[in-house]
């Protein structure tokens with residue numbers, strides 16, 4: 001067998017490792033921020049019916065403009081948006097990739113603020129875009145002053161702001177987003193994958209009159225649709241025209257379009273669990289704090305917590321009990337997704353046991 005290093009791969013990809021959240025099949029899977037609640041059966045039935053219709057026409061290419069899906073997405077987001085403002089792809093990761101294909105690329109730079117979503121830098125490298133970074137303050141906040149200074153220092157072509165941010169759960173204020181927009185002639189993309197779990201005003205409210213501002217969303221998290229692979233963004237219609245230059249023709253299959261439109265018709269049912277998930281997130285934070293850990297205040301469906309003596313050890317002791325969480329590489333921290341009530345209880349009980357047994361030193 002040939003090894004990767006023997007292949008004539010691009011020089012800038014040599015030595016890189018792919019995205020790889022461990023995906024062991026376990027009883028309690030709290031590692032990749034999915035919605036832990038399944039799709040309601042009545043909604044699933046409707047989606048299956050829509051898929052059946054799409055299969056009957058699968059001899060034809062799908063609607064290249066996915067018009068019905070863009071209409072459904074605009075109606076879901078509100079904010080006076082129309083289908084012309086919308087773009088979609090196979091997960092918001094593909095939306096981000098297309099954005100960097102159009103606005104980044106060789107000789108161009110994208111600015112990010114670690115710790116942040118690991119795919120941002122991986123998509124940068126895949127598209128040959130230089131990934132440059134600036135720090136956050138100790139509470140993981142990005143102030144308007146800091147964003148302006150970072151843009152002045154790096155002159156990026158694209159700025160990625162993740163709000164609420166993965167893996168910290170912390171928001172980026174609309175003041176910071178406006179400051180970033182005013183400080184650059186480039187693209188400002190706000191990754192709002194977790195927006196439905198936050199009570200704050202979305203950056204969608206800032207789109208009017210800002211043609212270089214992009215707000216990306218996904219159906220993978222609050223919408224309980226990670227397996228279907230549907231992400232999207234809202235922006236000025238000219239942005240969609242730019243993305244049409246780099247997308248592959250018919251990139252959204254007829255099955256994906258049909259499933260997503262059917263699911264969006266049931267948005268309230270699909271989102272019914274959001275309040276329950278927020279309640280479990282708050283329970284996790286309170287429980288972790290009571291055990292002597294330091295949870296970061298979260299506006300998403302997961303909690304990053306610090307004061308972990310040995311993250312690797314704690315990760316493995318939980319895994320032995322069939323509980324999978326995430327080591328995101330921040331010293332003395334781990335991240336856990338809010339589960340169902342039972343899953344959250346199982347996680348907190350396991351943490352309490354490990355604490356009592358003195359396995360985790362503070």
Ligand SMILES: *Cc1c(COP(=O)(O)O)cnc(C)c1O
Nearest residue numbers: 091092093117166193218220231
């Ligand atoms: C999970 C996540 C996404 C979603 O990716 P999809 O490709 O839509 O599943 C995007 N951004 C962030 C910050 C995420 O955590």
